[in-house]
Every structure is written in C-alpha cells, then in structure tokens.
Amino acid sequence: MSKKYVYFFGNGKAEGNAHLKDLLGGKGANLAEMTNLGIPVPAGFTISTEVCTYFYEHGGEYPKGLKETVAENLSRVEEVMGKRFGDPEDPLLVSVRSGARVSMPGMMDTVLNLGLNHETVKGLAKRSKNERFAYDCFRRFVQMYGDVVLGMKPEKKDDIDPFEEILNDKKKESGVERDIDLSTEDLKDLIDRYIAMIKKKRGIDFPTDPEEQLWQAIGAVFNSWNNERAITYRKLNSIPDDWGTAVNVQSMVFGNLGEKSGTGVAFTRNPATGENVFYGEYLMQAQGEDVVAGIRTPQPINKKQKGESGLPSLEEEMPEIYAQLEDVRRRLEKHYRDMQDIEFTIQDGKLWILQTRTAKRTGFAAIRISVDMVREGLISKEEAIMRIEPEQLNQFLQPIFDDVEKKKAVSSGRLLAHGINAGPGAASGKVVFSAVDAEEMAAKGEDVILVRIETSPEDIKGMSVSKGILTSAGGATSHAALVGRQMGKVCVVGAKDLKIDYKKGQIEAGGRIVKEGDFISIDGTTGEVLEGKIATKPSEVIQVLIDHSMDKESSDVFKDYEALISWSNEIRKLGVRANADRPDQASKAVAFGAEGIGLCRTEHMFFEGNRIDAVREMILASDLEGRKKALAKLLPMQREDFKGIFEVMEPRPVTIRTLDPPLHEFLPREKDEIAELAKKMGMSEESLTQKVESLREANPMLGHRGCRLGIVYPEITEMQVRAIFEAACELAREGKKPKPEIMIPLVGDVKELESQREVVVKVAEEVQKECGERIEYLVGTMIEIPRAALTADSIATVAQFFSFGTNDLTQTTFGLSRDDAGKFLNDYLEKGIWPDDPFQKLDQEGVGQLMKLGVDKGRSANPDLKVGICGEHGGEPSSVEFCHRIGLNYVSCSPFRVPIAIVAAAQAVLREM
C-alpha cells in the first residue's frame, strides 16, 4: 500500500487539515484542523474517500494493507487515550461515522459505542463507576449496530422499529415511561432480548469481537453512501455520485456518562436569520443523535435564546463550560472566517468538540452573514459574494404575510402555536401528515404544508415538494430545521403546543382542530402557526424597489440585498437584461437592475383584448390583400405596445423578436369556438374547420414558425417593423432615445436572415424618412437551432447580434420536446442518465458546446458581434457562469431572476480568478 489511505488526529497534532476535504471528507478534515488548532478533540483517524472509491470499484474489497494501517492507527489512538480497544478492563470505545466532501446531514450511517461486548461492558462499568451507563451504552450499541450494520429495519413502512418495539414492551413491563427510568437489570435484559431477536431474524450471533465490529461498521458506512436516501439527497443537491465518503473512527466521549454530561449542537450565528448571536441546543445525559433526532426537546445554550422554549440554558446551568464553548466559537469563526456548525459533548464536566463544519443557512441568513462579515472586516466583498448561492436571493423576493391580515387572524383566535423560525417566509397550504401524501397532493398541483411531530431522512422527497414544513418536536438543529433551511423552505419547528395525531389525521391546539386537507399558514420569519389561509403581501425588497411602499432606510433586509447587488455590479462583466413583453414587466426589470430587454415577445400582445380578432382575420385571409387589411388593424395596437415599452426602457436597448409561434396557435381548436369564430368572420363553419385542420402540424415545434412565417408572409414582418419604428419615432420626437434591436427568430441559414433583414431595413428606412427622425437600431437573430450555431460564421456576416434561445436549442440539440419530456424525465434523473433537467440547467456539454461554437464562429466573422442569451437558462446561476466563460455580452432572464443573474455573473468573474 504505497498510497496514504488513513490519517491520524489527536493530542494536538493531526496528519490532515482543512484543505484535504476531498480526501478526508468535511468532518475528517475539520477534526484534523481543530486538533491542530488545539481545540479539544477526541483522538481518532480518518479512512479516506479513495478507499470508498476503491471499495465500490472492487465489489466491496479494501486496498491491500488497509487492515494493517488501521490497526496501527488504532494503536496510536489507544496510546493517546490511554485505553485499549477490546480491553476487558478499560476498553477504548469508538464511533464510526461517515463524512463526505460536503455535508449530507443524516443521510448516511453512524455507529457509536463500538467495542462493547459482554466482557468489555464490565470494564466500562468499572472505570466509569456507573454500571447503568455502561449497559445503556451497550444497549444503544446493539440497537444501532443492529440497525445500521445488520439492517434490522421495520419490515413494512408503517411498522414500528423492531428494537423500539422491544423497548416499549420492556418499559410497559417495568412500568416506566422514559428510557432513563429503566434500571440496569432492565437494560441487561433488553440487551439479551435484542441479541435474541437478531439471532431469530438474521440467524447470526451478535459479533463480540471488537475488530469484527469495527470492520463491519466501516463497511456499513461505505455502503450507506449508496442508500436510497443518500442518492436522492445527492440528486437534489447536485452532488456527484462518484465522490464517495470518508470514514471517521474516533474515540467515544460520553454525553450520557452522568449528571455532569451532555451533548449539543451550536451555530456560531443564527442559521435562520443570520443574526450574529451564538445559537444552539443541548441535552444533558444524552448522546449526540438524541439532539438531532428531535425525540426530546433540547435546551437552549444561552439566555438570549431562552425565550423560544422557556427551558434553562447551558449558560445558566454550566457557565464555565458555556464560556469555553464561547471561546471555541470565537476561535473557530476567526479561523474559518465563516459561520460554523459545532457538535460538542460534555463528559463528566469536560468539554469535547466532536465536529465543526461550515453551517448550512437560509438564503436570508447567508446574505445577512456575508454582508455582516464584510462590515465586521472578517471577509472581503468578493468572499461575501462567493458565499451566496444566487438562488437564495429568491427568498428576498417571496411574498410575506400581510401584517394586517395576520393580526386579524390572531385576534379572531386563529393563532395555533408559536414555534422556532427555522426557515423564513410565508406559506399557506393544505395540511398533510406524511411525506407520501405530500408527494401525491403536490403532484396534483396542490400547495401543501407537511406537518410532522418530527421529520426523518425518509421524508426528504416529501419535504422538497411542500410549500412549508411544520414540526411540533425538535429544535433549531433538528432534521426538519436543517433540511428545510437548506431547501429554502418556509419552516417552523418545535411548535410544542400543537398536538399532532397521525391516526386521527388532525392537529389540536388550544381546543381548535385542524384536519388533514384543511388550510394552515406558517410564518417562517416569526415562527407563528395559523389556521386557514392568510393573505400575503410583497417582500420588503419588492416593497422598496417595485411598489415604493416602504422606505429603503427602514428595511435592513433591503440594505443587505442592496449591498450584495451593488458589490456584484462592481465586479461582473456580463450584462444583465430581462425578458419582458409589457411595460409593467419592463418597469420591474429596470427596478431589479436590468440593463435592457433581451427578449420582448410580440406574440404575447396578440392575444390581448380584441386584437386576437384581427390576428385571426389575418390568418384566415385568403390573399395578400386580406392579410394586409387585417394587419393594418393590428398596426396601431402594436405601435402603442412598443411605445409603452420604449418609454420605460429608453435609453436602454429593447430586443424585439418578430412573430414566432405557428399561426394555428392563434386559432380555436374546439368545435363551439370554431362555430363562434366562423360566424364572426362570416365564413362557413366547415371551411373554417378545414382551414384550422390544414394549419395543424404533426410537430409544431419543428413546423411553420419563427422566420419561416416572415419569409412566407413578409407583410407580417413589415407591419411589426413599422409599428416598432413608428413608436420609436414618436418618442424620438419627444427627445427620447429608444433603442430597438430587431431579432429574427428560428434562423438556420444566413439567407433566411438576409431575406428578413431586407424587409426590416426597408421598412425602418421608410418610416424614419416619413417622420424625419433617426433611430439607432440593430438587426440580429436568435440562435436556437443547431444549424444556426453550426453556420454562425456565415450568419454573423449579416447579423449585428446573436441571442441564444436555449429553450429551443435544448429541444433540438437533445431531440427533446419540453412538452413531452415529462413522460420519461423522472426515469432519466433517477437512473442518473441526466444529472439535471436540461431545461432548467444548461447542458454545457452538448448545448453549451454548440453555443461556444456559435460564439467563436460568429465572432471570427464579425468581431463586433454582440452575443446574449434569452432562454430561461439566462437566470440560472451555473448557466450564467457558463455564459460568462464563453464570452457572452449579456444574459437575459425573467425580471424576478435579474438579481440572481447579477450575483451569478459576479461569481463567474470571481471564480475565474
């Protein structure tokens, strides 16, 4: 074994460090780093992710020599800790934990208290002077090992866990309610019953050899990388399947050793709101998983936080330990320069740190913390920007509950409970009590709130489709809070006043009953839970920017948002435009910082009011004369549309696409609609039906649309261009500076563009001459079919700009209809054939390759070519970064995604450096 596969840490020195995350996983790298920092970390070692890769590539085999190396490292741990593994007198116990490059909380398996058997338990009892503790450890170990390594799970979905079943029986027999009230003898009996049950169900003897236990546990952790939960989680979070996990083997320390022991989780700041306060929870006489699992409601770590639960805090109960913890907090934040998520255990009055990692946070928190840390001088603006996931800006734009409406609801007694504000935002939806129901109802298009006593990793799919998540147990670091926060869900946890009854399918609170399917509202910013629907109002950012109903000085949220956007604007090179079809959309776009319109679809205007009549008249006309007559009716309407948009946007450019959809989209399909239209048009129903039929297409996406319309019916293009230039001239006369950019859709050959450009230029010059004004304008094309990208060099000889229409380009490059992909998209994502839905994230390998080709060829023929993107990918961060990399001039996206694109564009610059 020439490669180093195992990394030791302990006693202030570690072989690894924080930079080796790829190899050691986040947990392992940070344990090493903390050890080197002199923070009290129990000794241990990390088996690297390369072993995981090897394990999967060799059907569960380990690299040669690994066993020996592990044994050597175990000896070093024994030395540091002064105990021996399997020593019947004073056994070293270890935890075996997963640890991937990025945290996947609760997704993979862990075994604690490993090394116990009927011999060593006695040594533990003797040394700890606490027999009950020792057998409690042994009982927990058998249960955990049985679950994780031997796969003793409930047989059916709704069955109770087989160990829990025995435990419940035992408690009944012994007449106790809490685990903690079981006697040592009870525990010994429980252990025997557990082992007997394993023997019965699996036909094996529970392994007593600690080394066997260790290797079985290591194998189980590696295997848990590919359990269903972990796979789903990776898919949801775009984590590659081939990263693998490391395994951390670490000396146990015990939060359940006695009254001066406990365990907790803390965040160096508030992970929901981002507020700069130490924030966390702990449980006395417990092991780590008890806090996260949400079985017992934990206590707050400090007085400041106490209001939420009313329980006594660590700061009050163990002020010295709290002071040490505060010191660790300070040192870790200073060292890592980011908010940390710390696991700690107090063993018999001594503080041990078991883990630190960069804490997950909500979008609000992420932005607030980043901006604060810049203000605190801890990080640079650039770092602040890189700390954000641009999508998190969404949370700043989501509606919040209307205060007045909420007050009304409260005063009419609809406030059900107050929980922990774990995920900011406002959500109303129908109550469901299981993840499966959530998936079912959401699939029908219902808004649902998933209501659970506590959530578990099995629930993540259901959580991901819910509008909001509400739990009655668990705290700010419970599974529900962690996952909900990360998904950006509105989330309230630990709303203890709710009595959730799965069997009855209801929630009871203060005498009020909410049934499954009833509406409920949760305010993730305040932690309030309310009966029924509550009306929402725009977010503070929207109130300041768009509605002007709030002053920017009075909104901290807005200030954080503004800081981030202005720093991003300083850095980014990519222009950001918006797709907008109407003046009101254009106004929003400008408010969000759009520097122009990248796509104005003229056809959306065609459906409005009585225009559709003129459009239909044009389509149904039997000759050029008839078409021109109908188009003449549309002209003044289109002119007003464009005038409105130019007025908002000038002097910014407005890219207007000429008519794109196939004409049959404007005609009715249903028999009675056809009859009505026929009457209106003075046609026979039969001949109209025939016309509608004759226009129908087998594959409309690939049919008579885009510039193919303008080429067959140049009079349509003429009318649109005339409307554009008449509008522009009217504004120019008022001294304004409209900048139209005429964009020809679906071009696949330079001759198509030439032919349409001729029409555009002819009419544009005509109108300008008529009105005596000069309008600055460009003529360009969409690049949205592969042939356009492939022949971009010849197209660029005629085009002044390109705009990638990546929606259609994705459809044609993949041979994939967006309307039909749903039939197999899920199969493809689940089988890992596609990493993402290519309509959401730009497929850089295929579609992106064509884009790069198009840009390079286009610029080779026309160095001044302006190139943008106006597909929906223009507001998706990874796609924006790609656009920056291949040298686009701008991205264009829906107005609400402009801020996201701005930050993503800045990140693209920073990432390149």
Next chain:
Amino acid sequence: MSKKYVYFFGNGKAEGNAHLKDLLGGKGANLAEMTNLGIPVPAGFTISTEVCTYFYEHGGEYPKGLKETVAENLSRVEEVMGKRFGDPEDPLLVSVRSGARVSMPGMMDTVLNLGLNHETVKGLAKRSKNERFAYDCFRRFVQMYGDVVLGMKPEKKDDIDPFEEILNDKKKESGVERDIDLSTEDLKDLIDRYIAMIKKKRGIDFPTDPEEQLWQAIGAVFNSWNNERAITYRKLNSIPDDWGTAVNVQSMVFGNLGEKSGTGVAFTRNPATGENVFYGEYLMQAQGEDVVAGIRTPQPINKKQKGESGLPSLEEEMPEIYAQLEDVRRRLEKHYRDMQDIEFTIQDGKLWILQTRTAKRTGFAAIRISVDMVREGLISKEEAIMRIEPEQLNQFLQPIFDDVEKKKAVSSGRLLAHGINAGPGAASGKVVFSAVDAEEMAAKGEDVILVRIETSPEDIKGMSVSKGILTSAGGATSHAALVGRQMGKVCVVGAKDLKIDYKKGQIEAGGRIVKEGDFISIDGTTGEVLEGKIATKPSEVIQVLIDHSMDKESSDVFKDYEALISWSNEIRKLGVRANADRPDQASKAVAFGAEGIGLCRTEHMFFEGNRIDAVREMILASDLEGRKKALAKLLPMQREDFKGIFEVMEPRPVTIRTLDPPLHEFLPREKDEIAELAKKMGMSEESLTQKVESLREANPMLGHRGCRLGIVYPEITEMQVRAIFEAACELAREGKKPKPEIMIPLVGDVKELESQREVVVKVAEEVQKECGERIEYLVGTMIEIPRAALTADSIATVAQFFSFGTNDLTQTTFGLSRDDAGKFLNDYLEKGIWPDDPFQKLDQEGVGQLMKLGVDKGRSANPDLKVGICGEHGGEPSSVEFCHRIGLNYVSCSPFRVPIAIVAAAQAVLREM
C-alpha cells in the same frame, strides 16, 4: 480595363479554348476550340461571364473600356470575313447568343441577322443576288429583335404572338400558305407593318444604327440570364445563379440563302438509346431556330435514320456535305472523347459548324455510350463511371411495358401512332394538353402525359411533373426531346399521325378520339403511342437480377448495367448496404449488390398480422408483469422475422435497430377503433380513451421514443434482443454465420447507450449460454440528434459502431419537421433560401458538419469505430460522395438505390483523385 473581357476566334486561330468554359461559357469555349482545330467556324468573339457578373453587380453597367474592346474585336471579324458592320454595300451581319458554363437549351435569348436596316438590307440583297433572301433576313431580324430586345410578347397567355398575327394576316391577304411563298414585296410590307406596330405599342422608332442594335442585343442576352424560364431551369438542374452567361457575337452564315443552303443539328451518337450511329436532322432553306423550334418537321441526316420519317436525307441530297459532316463528327468525337451535339449551317453549298457541345443524353444512352467507349478504347473505365449521373441508373430499374399486353392492345387497334423514341421507358397517364394543367393534375397526385404539338421553354415546369411527354411535331432534337431526355422522362416526339386539337381538347388518330383526361400510354423505347393503360413488367435488369425470368446473356441492357456496376465495385472504397425490414427486401438488396443490412427496423414487423394485438396489450398493460406477458407473445414472432432475414443475409452483417417509434403510434386514434380495441382488451372505452390521450404527444418527433422507450421499459429491449439471439443461435446450429449488429436509436448521451448496452449484453450472453453457440455481434448506436454528434467522443467509448440517421438529424439540426415542412418548403426553394430539399440532398454545411464532427470525435476516442449512414441520403449521389469524403465505412439505402450508391461511391473515389 486591365482584365481580358473579350476573346476573339476566327480564321483557324482563337484566343480561347475548351478549358475556359467558366469564362467563355460552353458555346464560346467550344467555338474557340473548334477554330483552333481547323473546323470551319464563322469568325466572332466572346464577351466573358465576368462581364455578366459585373453587369448584375453594377445595375446594368459594363466595365470601363468594354465598348472600345468590342469595337476592336468587331474590326478583326470584319477583316477575317471581308465585310464591314453597317456597310450599306456589303454588310457584316452577326448573331448575338448566350452561352453559360453548362448548356441551358432554349432558356436564354438569341438575336440573329443583327446589323440590318433599310440601307444595309440593300447591300445584302445586292451581294447575295437574292433580294427576297435579304428582306426575309430583315423581316426575321425585326421580329426577333422586337421579341427579345423590345419584349414584344403576347399580352395574355393564350394570345397569339403579335408578329405572328401580322404575318398570318399578310399570308391571308396574299393568298399564300407558307412563309416561303411570300414575295419580296410582301416581306417589305411586313417589315413596315412590324415597325409600325412597334412604334404604336412601344412608342419608339426601330433602331437603325447597327452599333445600337448590337449593344441592345448584348444587354438583352445578359438580362435573359435572369428570366423566369432560366431561373426555373437552373433550380431544376442545380445550376448556381451567380455563374452568369457569356455572350457570343459571331458572323452570320445563312441556311436560308437559297436552294443550296440549309441548317441542322446532329448528335455523334443516338442520344436516346446511345447507339453508335450518326444521328441528326436538318432543314433546307432555314435558319437554325427553325429546326429546334419544331415548326417544320425536319429531314434526317442519313439513310439509316430515314425510316423514322420517310423524308429524304442529307446523305442522299448532298452527299459531299454529308461526308464533310461525317468527318467533322469523327474529328470532334476523337478530340472531345465524348458524344457531341453539333449545329451546322450549309451556306450556298459550304459547310459551317456553329456549335459543338457535349450532348445531353438519356440515362440509357449515357450508360451505353460510356460502356461502348470503353470497349472502343476511347475512354477509360474511370472516365466511363464519371460520365454517368448515378441517378440515371434509375432508368434501368423502371418498369417497361409488358410485351404481351402491348401486343394485345395493338391487335385490338389501340396503337395510335409511332413517333421518335426520344426518352426510353414506359408511361401511362391521363392526357393533358397544357403545362399548367399538368401541374394542377400532378399536384392532385394524378399520373399525367403532357401532349403538345410541340413544347416550348415555358412548358418546363409542366414537363417536369409529367410521367411522360408526347409531341406530334418536332424531331429528335426538338425542345421536347432535348428537355425530356435530360429530365429522364419517358418521351415520344414527332408522332405525326396524331391530330392534336387544343380547342376541342382531343387527339384524333386513325379515326379514334382520345379526350383530355383519358388514359394514354407511350413507349419511349419504341416510340409507340397507345390508347388506354398498358400493364407494365419489370425492367430487364430486374428480370435478370431479381425475377430470374431473363437470361443475362440475352440482355444488352443488363450487360451495360453489369459492366458499370462491376467497374464501380472495383474502384469504390465505401461499403454499400441496404435498409430492409423483411426477408424479401433483403433478397432484393443482395441481388443489387448490398454487402449487408444497414438498417432493419423492428417496428415495421409490429404491425403485421395479429402481432399488433400483442403490441397493444403490451402498451396497455398497467404493470411490468402485464407487459412481460404481452412481450412473451411477441417473442416467437420476432424470432422468426429475424431468422428469415439472417438466413438471406448471412454471413453479411445485419444492423437491427431496437424499437424506435413512440408507443402511441401503435394505438388507434378514431373513436370506433378505440371502442373495438377496448372490447378486445376487456377495458372500458373510457379508460382506453384516457390511456390513448395520456400517451399523445405535442411533438412526437421529439418525444418518448427511441432508446427512451428501452430505458423506461428495459423489458422491451430484452425481448427484442432475446428474439435476435435465439434466431441467430438457431442458424448457428445449422452451421450458418449470422452477424447481428444491435443498434440503439436516438441516443444523445453515452449513459443512455451504456444503460441499453448493459441490457443487450446481458440477454445476449444469457441466450448464447442457453443454446451453447457463440454469435459474433456488435452493439452500436444511431447518431441522429445533434447532441449525439457533439458528444460522439464519449459515446464512442461504449459504441462499436455509429450509424448516422440523417433523416432525424436533418429534422433536429434544422428544427424542421419532415411532416410539416411542406407548408413552406416551396417558398424556400423558390426564394433560393435552400438550394435543395434537405431531406433529399444532405445539407453538407450544417448536418454534414455535425457528421464530420461526429466521425472525428468518435474515431478519436475509438479508432476502430465503424461508421455508416442509414438515412435516406445514403442513396443520394452527392450525399454518398460526402460520406466518402468524411471517411464513413459504408452507406445504407433502400434496395433499389443500391446500384446508384455503388456508382456514386466509385465516383467519390475518382473525384478525389
């Protein structure tokens, strides 16, 4: 003027030669070449095609200095001919003719006898001692100049020509029937009336200055490059619009000078059949256009040909001239090493050659002549192959009339007439009398025979859509014969016994009447015209190769065909396979020389017999079990299908594509069909309707099809692979060598192929183990969506072969549905946006670029990658050549196109050298 724009020829010396066709046009280059060869050519000069280009680029202007250069060259002509242009004593007269790089017979304009006015005509009369001749020339000149230069055409389509109208009036007044019977005074009067009519209609005086006449005529010829006829002709023949025409100004010689004068056209071999006999026609006392126009029935040039018309031949009437002509024939064929088309004029007993060019010929003739010339030692096999247009092989495969049926028709009196066999083949269709009617009826899907007294350039569109062309006037060199031959149409001309009456809409012959819309049959091989439909039988090649109903020794046609194919097979490097779905198709493919099957579509088998029931059962099954049950029913049927094909093809490879079309294609659409199926399947009509609806797609072309089916339903692929390997194993057991190549359709990502390859290999190994045979097989993929080509390097790591599915690749690269393109395809072709229908000729610039990318990337990752094409382009010559150039291993096409692909593949090699 630094550039040389004008090239002189005359008196045995010329500045140009045959290699300068691009510059001088075919006619000009050959006039120069003949001059240099010492063949008697009237002196003249050629204005190059570059002047044409200049003319169009500069709005009808000429390059500076051109006028002076033309004047200089005119002086040289005057010197050689001993006459002066515009000399009232002895005027030089010239012709002004077009001449493009390739011949466009009759498409552009010509002016003859230029230089005449009221003064010079007197000089001509004096010198020729033939006043009537001189005024006849002047009359013709005014008429032609009026038509060509001044545009005096019939005002409405059916109006008589304005000059013809005056001529007819005059003949009536003078009581004569033929032009030749008009007196000199009559002609003088006619000229006055013509000039008066021009003055009245155009308001101008007829130009009397010869120089003005000359420049006007040159301009008219340049302009005629872009007349409607010429544009249509270029489109039909894929001649670029920017080539332009040259203009030839040449001294006139007169076939109408007197009794010892005449003019004619001759082919050095028979252009319809290819027979090695001198073949031509002439008219005494006529100018050139009289022969081609078909107004008078011309005489044959030799005795051998006399049988066709019974008129006296040149060989008999002027044996000395004929001998000279034979000598010219011999010298030109030896010099040009190809069949020539010669125009000659006899002026007062002296032979002049006015033009030679490579003669157009039918497919039959092309092949026969090429093969003969190899046998004669005149050209090499390679040259022979290059002389063929591969599409011409089609004529060898077209049905011919069944002799027995034809004899029956003749004996029942249905033989209407016997004409000249101008275009071999058999055609039956409805009689139409105008090109417009032909277009209309053909558009409705009717087979039509265009019947005209004579055809004219205006008719070419109608000719191109007709099954056959029949004329009563005109000879083997008439417009109908020339154009029909070139279009590969079945064509009979000069069937003098037919009395065609346009007004009555009927043909009368031997007392029988055939009305418009009645069926008529023409045999272009024998010249027979028959009433009604005649049953056809396979061509001789088919009889020999496929039906084995004819011995190859008794078919000269087959021998020519075979020679060509075998020479091509020696030369080509590209493999040729066929697309065949059934054993009978496979047999044909082998007979035509296919070296394997490049595409066997399994779904075609799905529709046959009662299989569709099992297919539908599979689609409608609600779960995996149900699908497997239905698939089990299909398995034995598919196994038999594959066995049949392997049996025919082994040991050649058979590429089998797994299921491709969307499942809804197998379900009924209509209400009553659904009701019937519901009953059969034991489903409610409602739930079946729902199922059908749920499978319906917005864009089926881009939907759930191809490998997307096999990925969602691997059990379908499993069944198909099992059927393939069970069939192969059964044959292997008999000692045969089936070679299946499993082809996965619509792959866009290597993971799709990986996933399906896994299924294929698993089942293939299973079956081979079960039956104890080893089958040689490959697994590969279609490359039919752009993403597959773009990511071919990664796909090639898994694929053993690629096959370009250029039908779908064209659809996706263009964003163009083949089913819907008809709505605008014609507009696109007419406007010159696309040079060809991209579904017929591979778009090398776009789709081809992706193919090249795919080949290069694929081979870079897998140097052994076998690459083919199985789209319909695989049998289109220009596309085959492209496939050779980018290094494909084989093309695959429909069985009937295999011979075409073979010759095209050989040409590709030769063209590269």
